[in-house]
Amino acid sequence: MPGTRELGLFHASAQSAKVRGQPRDARGRFVRVRYTAQRLKVLETARQMREDMGLPPSEWLTPRPAGGAA
Structure with a gap:
């Protein structure tokens, strides 16, 4: 159907693989990830939900x- 956008939910592409890497600046240097208070709360809630459902922890x-590399 013309005008329908491809969401890319079911295919892996080289571009989508690049997006999940370690963050870099415009020059390609690694940058430190800074978590906002809201993001930390979301991560904590997601960890708690996985625990409540009996799922294993997710990295x-x-x-x-x-302080450094993970």
Whole structure:
């Protein structure tokens, strides 16, 4: 159907694989991730929900330490 956008939910592309990497600035240097209070609350809620459902912990829901590499 013309005008319908492809959401990209079911295919993996090289571009979507790049998006999930470690954040970098415009020059390609690694940058520190700074979590807002709201984001930390969302991560905590998601971890609690997984625990309540009996699912194993997810590394995606654990904030990286501020001091260095994870």
